[in-house]
Amino acid sequence: MKPWARRTSWLICGLLAAGFFPPRSSASGDGAPRTQASDTAQKHLLTFVGAPLPGNPTAQGAPLFYGPDDLYQYMDGGADVYLLYDFQVLLHQDFKSGQAELTVDIFDMGNAEDAFGMYAAERAPGYNFLDIGIEAYRNEGILNFLQDRYYIKLAGFGPGSDDLLEKIARVLSERIAGTRSFPPLLEKLPQEHRVKHSEQFTRKDPLGHPFLSPAYVVSYKQGELESKLLISVAKDPAEAKTRLASLTKYFRESGEYEEALDLGDGAIQASNTFEGCVIAVAQGRYLIVIVNPANNAAVLLKKTIQDLK
Amino acid sequence: MKDCPRRTFLKTMALGGAALKLGPFAWDALAATSGPALSIAHYRTSPKEPDGISEESQRLTREAIAGLGGMERFVNRGDTVWVKPNIGWNRRPEQAATTNPDVVSTVVALCYQAGAKHVIVSDNSCNPAVTSFARSGIQEAAQKAGADCFVMDDRKFKSTKLNGKVLPAWDVYADVLGVNKLINIPIAKHHGLCKATLGIKNLMGVVGGERNRFHQDLGNTLVDLAAFFRPNLVVLDGVRVLTANGPTGGNLADVQRRDTVVAGVDQVAVDSFGATLLGLKPQDIGYIVEASNRKLGTMDFESLKPRRAEL
Numbered sequence: 263m264k265p266w267a268r269r270t271s272w273l274i275c276g277l278l279a280a281g282f283f284p285p286r287s288s289a290s291g292d293g294a295p296r297t298q299a300s301d302t303a304q305k306h307l308l309t310f311v312g313a314p315l316p317g318n319p320t321a322q323g324a325p326l327f328y329g330p331d332d333l334y335q336y337m338d339g340g341a342d343v344y345l346l347y348d349f350q351v352l353l354h355q356d357f358k359s360g361q362a363e364l365t366v367d368i369f370d371m372g373n374a375e376d377a378f379g380m381y382a383a384e385r386a387p388g389y390n391f392l393d394i395g396i397e398a399y400r401n402e403g404i405l406n407f408l409q410d411r412y413y414i415k416l417a418g419f420g421p422g423s424d425d426l427l428e429k430i431a432r433v434l435s436e437r438i439a440g441t442r443s444f445p446p447l448l449e450k451l452p453q454e455h456r457v458k459h460s461e462q463f464t465r466k467d468p469l470g471h472p473f474l475s476p477a478y479v480v481s482y483k484q485g486e487l488e489s490k491l492l493i494s495v496a497k498d499p500a501e502a503k504t505r506l507a508s509l510t511k512y513f514r515e516s517g518e519y520e521e522a523l524d525l526g527d528g529a530i531q532a533s534n535t536f537e538g539c540v541i542a543v544a545q546g547r548y549l550i551v552i553v554n555p556a557n558n559a560a561v562l563l564k565k566t567i568q569d570l571k
Numbered sequence: 572m573k574d575c576p577r578r579t580f581l582k583t584m585a586l587g588g589a590a591l592k593l594g595p596f597a598w599d600a601l602a603a604t605s606g607p608a609l610s611i612a613h614y615r616t617s618p619k620e621p622d623g624i625s626e627e628s629q630r631l632t633r634e635a636i637a638g639l640g641g642m643e644r645f646v647n648r649g650d651t652v653w654v655k656p657n658i659g660w661n662r663r664p665e666q667a668a669t670t671n672p673d674v675v676s677t678v679v680a681l682c683y684q685a686g687a688k689h690v691i692v693s694d695n696s697c698n699p700a701v702t703s704f705a706r707s708g709i710q711e712a713a714q715k716a717g718a719d720c721f722v723m724d725d726r727k728f729k730s731t732k733l734n735g736k737v738l739p740a741w742d743v744y745a746d747v748l749g750v751n752k753l754i755n756i757p758i759a760k761h762h763g764l765c766k767a768t769l770g771i772k773n774l775m776g777v778v779g780g781e782r783n784r785f786h787q788d789l790g791n792t793l794v795d796l797a798a799f800f801r802p803n804l805v806v807l808d809g810v811r812v813l814t815a816n817g818p819t820g821g822n823l824a825d826v827q828r829r830d831t832v833v834a835g836v837d838q839v840a841v842d843s844f845g846a847t848l849l850g851l852k853p854q855d856i857g858y859i860v861e862a863s864n865r866k867l868g869t870m871d872f873e874s875l876k877p878r879r880a881e882l
Contacts, residue, residue, distance in 0.1 A: 334783035338659060338697040338775075339764040340819045342786055356702065363702075365661065384816050389824055403663065404821045417821060419663065419706060 300329050300351050303370050307353040310437045311366060316429035317422075319357030319364055328352040343383060344369065346465050347376040362423035364430065369413040374441050379463035379476075381408040387459040387481075392428070395435045396442050397459070400424075405431050410440030447478055447493065452565045457481035457488070468492055469537060469553070473508045484556045491566060494549040502544040503528065509542055509551070525563055545570050608837045609877035610638025611844065614810075614830035628673035628810050630882055631832035635806065636681060638878035639834050645752065645804045648686030652752040654678055654718065655802075657773055658694035658709050660819060661702045667811040668820040669703070670758045672712035674808045674832060678756055679716035691750065692720040694776040697818075728779035735795025736865075737788055742780040747800075755802040755838070759809045759829070759845040761817035765789050766856050767849050768818050769842040770805045771797045790857035797838055797862055805841045807833040809848045839868025840875055 304327050311325065326336075329351055333341040336354065350372045357364040371377035381397070384406070389399040395414070398407030405416045405427040414434060418427045443449070448461050460481035468477035469492065477494040496502040510530050513519040517534025522541060525531070529543035541559060542551040545567045552559050612634040614627045636642055646652055656670035664672055675692060682690045692713040696703040700722040704710040713720040728742035747753065757773035764786060765772065774796040775782055785792040809831035813820040820826070829848045835841040839862045843853035853859045853870040863870045 334697075334786070336697060337819050338782070339762055339768075339786060339789075340697075340817075341783065342764045356699075386815065386824070389822070399822075401823045403666070403823075406822075415821075417661070 300327075303351040304353070307351060307368055307370060310368060310434055311353065311355055313437070315357070316433055317359035317362070317426045319359035319362075319426070319430075322356040322358055322363075325353050325355040328354065344371075344380060347380040347383075348372050348465075349376075349380070359426055360422060361420045362426050363419045364423060364426060365417040366430070366434075367415040367417075368434075369415070371411050371413055374411050375445050375463060376465070377408060377411045377413050378445055379465060381406070381413045382462045385459065387457055389459070391459060394428075394431050395438070396444060398431065400427070407431055407435065409435055409438050409442060412438055412440075414438075445478070447495070447570075448480070450569045451478075451480055451491065451493070452482075452562060452569060454565075455482045455484050455562075457483050468494065469551075471509070471512065473505055474549070474551075482556075482562060484558075487554070487556050489555050489559060489562070490553040491562065492551040492553065493566075493570070494551065496547045496549065498547050499544070502547050502549045505549045506530070506542060506544045509540075509549070513540070525560055526567060529563075543567065606640045606644055606836075607638060607878050608875040609835040609840050609844070609872055610635045610833070610880070611877050612638065612832050612834075612880045612882060614882050617828045617830050624810065625673045627830065627882075628671045628808075628832070629677045631810065631830070632674045632677040632806065632834075633681070634880045634882060635832040635834035636678075636804075638880055639804075639836065642678075642681040642685040645754070646682050646685040646687050648688075650682075650685075650687045650752045651689040651750040652682045652687045652691070652754060653747050653750045653777075654682070654690060654692045654713070654754045654756060655747075655773065655777060656692065656694060656709055656756040657758050657768070657776065658700075658703050658707050659697040659776065661698040661706050662819075662821060663706060664708050665811065665823060665826070666820055667758060667760060667813040667826045668818065669707035670709065670756050671808045671810050672708035674806065674810070675709050675756055676712035676716040678754060678806055679713055679718040682752075682754070683717055687752075690716075690718040691746070692718045693723055693744075695723050695744065695779060696776075723779075725779070733795055733799045735792070735798060737791040738795040741778050741796075744777050744779065747777045753800060753802045755800075755805045757805070757807055757845075758811075758813075759807055759848045760813035760820065761815050761825075761849060763817060765793075765858060767842075767846055767851060769845040769856075769859075770802075770807060770838050771842055771858050771862060774800050774802075790861040793858040794861045794865055794867065797858075797867055798865060801867075802838060803836070805833075805835050805838050807835075807841050807845050809833060809845065812848050814849060835875075835877075837868035837872075837875060839863050839870060840872040840877075843870045843872045844877070 328336050351370045353368045355366050391399045395407040395409030407414050416427045462479040464477050468474040474494040477492050480491045482489045513532035519532035522529040522531040526543040531541045533539040540553050541555050550566050612631040618624050656675045660668040662668035679690050710720045727745045729745045730740050731743040732740050755770050757770045760768050762768040771793050809829045811826050812829045814827050815825040842859050846853050
């Protein structure tokens, strides 16, 4: 294709994406932005897909926007988890390039921590990861990645779609820019024996306890034994101690517990038939809990205390 | 024997009364209870090639329904049948978010062989319907088998009295109420909110309105639907099972083969067995427990002495 023709086709694609198909505000179809905030967010999302994408895909309709009130119309019960992570706006748009049909879903989660939480809730350590954005994985017909406050999910069908997905993901990543690192707390946690891609951020009821919310959870594996390191994030040291007291009370009532002062000031070792064995200690505004600790869990705990200071 | 006509009459009246009280398909559901209640067909091998999986799905479906006595037990000559698969998502069959199209087309074919006049296949999709119908392969497969398969028309949802525990009335797709047989064909898959999507959950696809309101009390609302609709037959697709990140899925890494199709007249029993395909117990799933508590069926599916076939 001659350069002018390529430029023209890009222009047409851009017009199709941004102009001829003006954005619609979700399946409810009233076209009116629900709030100023969502209007701003929608406009920002449009900048990611408004310019031509690799493969010159043609938009198959206007971009659709879904907010917290109507996300369920797009994904039924799947919406609830997104709402838990304070989902803000979804841009959904279908494209076609040759025989390849592509779907772009960009979820604006409002902040990087919630975007990570939502992304991590849907990925598993065994996936096929690649280096796009903060983290990405792919399989036949899908490519999902995390960047800044966005969780981007691409789907492709038909010949050539898998190649296009990766190219499009890389371009979207460039356009999104912003934060390309995991939440800072995760970077501080011990690396030795850490299970790659196991990190989670839980907004609601970590280990089934509302008083532990929110919390980061990371898996560690030594031999066959897998432990979970949970960091419950309180607003200040006093609240962290209150959380430890609540956890202690829970185990006192549901199982066994004893002080473990060798592990730190106020540390406990406890067990019951539900959670199994745990050790826990408050450090600053964090409550550190290791579930199913290995024999040398004290090393992990002390290293974590040190790293979080 | 003199008593027989009177006894038959009383039995008929009782069934009729129960049917009127229970819902649109209850008459046939009650009449169809004379015979095996649950049939489980499992494939010993797990073919990898598309043709092999297609053949497997068709054979499993035929065998599971044969185990109940055949489609003739449920579909009579001249019936209009609504077949309700899961076409909720813009996903390919391999991604296991939608019902296997070969299971659907086999059910359609069996309905016609049993004498059905008209078979309709549809669902109220979550993702854009036109692409979901095409991508799932269900539209093409159903049409090839002779069914009408069309995207639902928003104007046809009508407020309908359900007399449920939490749903006194809701918007139901009017055409569903106009047929005389309902066959529910869910796929067994993970669901982030209620742990599993099975048959009872699949009934959400024949209602409209703001379905997210169901999620505030999913257990009761789903069972209200199950109590109202009472499908004549449930055929659960467990050939490929989405074990994580449901209901949307998409990642083949989350899909596992179970190579199973289950057919049953007890929707609670079918779902209870379906839960085990996901490594769950029936007691883990709120709507199954609620349905059992309301006596819509049994969680103890083994008590029905299911007919098992290994192919």
